[in-house]
Each structure stands twice: as structure tokens, then as C-alpha cells.
Amino acid sequence: EIVMTQSPATLSVSPGERATLSCRASQSVSSNLAWYQQNPGQAPRLLIYGASTRATGIPARFSGSGSGTEFTLTISSLQSEDFAVYYCQQYNNWPLGYTFGQGTKLEIK
């Protein structure tokens, strides 16, 4: 099973600043990596797939990078609605699993 590890667990950033979230895979997942945003009481929302492609309707301030085992989600200028929990997910190891990271909580500093 591929293990996805996100860091940090909690990130405190001020509105308007940049946030950088990390995700590491225990083995290569190529570019088969997605990022999701989840607000309290809501379903996850796809932000990025293919490691760097923004999903439909996702603002340009969200960007993804990386391949293999190291990935980054960057939010360039934080808006109030961006404070949420973010999950990475690998889908390279189908159909044996589509493992998620444990999440990074992005909170207001």
C-alpha cells in the first residue's frame, strides 16, 4: 500500500499571504496526484489533478507541483474561504487503493 504523508498537520497563515502544503508518497505515484479542499460540514472539493492541473472553476491562486514522491500545493494569496482542510490523494496504484494523506488544516494566523 502506498502511504501518503502530508506536512505540516496544521499551518497558520495570515490572509493575503502565501501557503505551501506538502505531500510525500512512500513510493512513486508519477503525476497521479490530486488535491482536495474540505470545509467543515462539506464534501471534499477537487482542486488539482495530475499533480498540477486545476479542476474546473478553481481560482488561479491555487497551484500544484511535483512528481514521483514529492508534491506541493501552493495558495498564492489566501482568501478567507481558503481556510480549510486539504488532502492529497494518489490514484496511481489503482485498483489496489486510492490512498489519501491525513490532511493539513490551514488556519487563520
Place this chain on the structure above:
Amino acid sequence: EVQLVESGGVVVQPGGSLRLSCAASGFTFDDYTMHWVRQAPGKGLEWVSLISWDGGSTYYTDSVKGRFTISRDNSKNSLYLQMNSLRTEDTALYYCAKAIGGYSSSFDYWGQGTLVTVSS
């Protein structure tokens, strides 16, 4: 507009059974792989199962193999999850999710979830 609406979540005793449903609309249902994903209270996301566009292939996470069965009825635009021999650790919010494409793709639409509580 794509919509996924789950239903069927209730409180059930350990060892019991339950069938979840997911009604899909706003897209050509039988073109897409579909998934179930769950989230235990206060925890992260866990993939549970997938079914191919035609229902011909199904896959499960190890912890539910032999107990859960995923199925679909393309004539009704509906996805199902039959859950047997339920355990307390199956307590979670269950989401249905649409794949962007085939097996090797992320999930672009999610329902709001249905809560399954396994407790005596």
C-alpha cells in the same frame, strides 16, 4: 449541473446490514467509474470501493472485502453499497464520488454524504 445525492444511512447494530444509495444526475452516468469514500467522525478520507462504468469490475479496500458489495443500475442512474456484517469501525460519513475518467483518475464530484453509525 452534476448532482450526487446519497441516502440510506442510519444507526445499525454491530453485525447488521445496510444498503446505501446514490442518485446521480447532470451527467451521462454510464460513462463513468464511480466510487464510495468514507470519513469517520473527525478523521480523514478513506477510499472504500469502485465500480466500472458497466458494473463489470469492482474493487474494494481490504477492510471491507467480503462484507461490502458495490453495484450500479445505469437505467436508474444509481449507485449502491450493500454493507453486511457491520462493525463499529465502519461508522462514518459515506460519500459517493464520480471519477473524472477511468480507474486512474481523481474524483471530480462528490455527494454530501450519508451517515452510517454502527453501535449497540
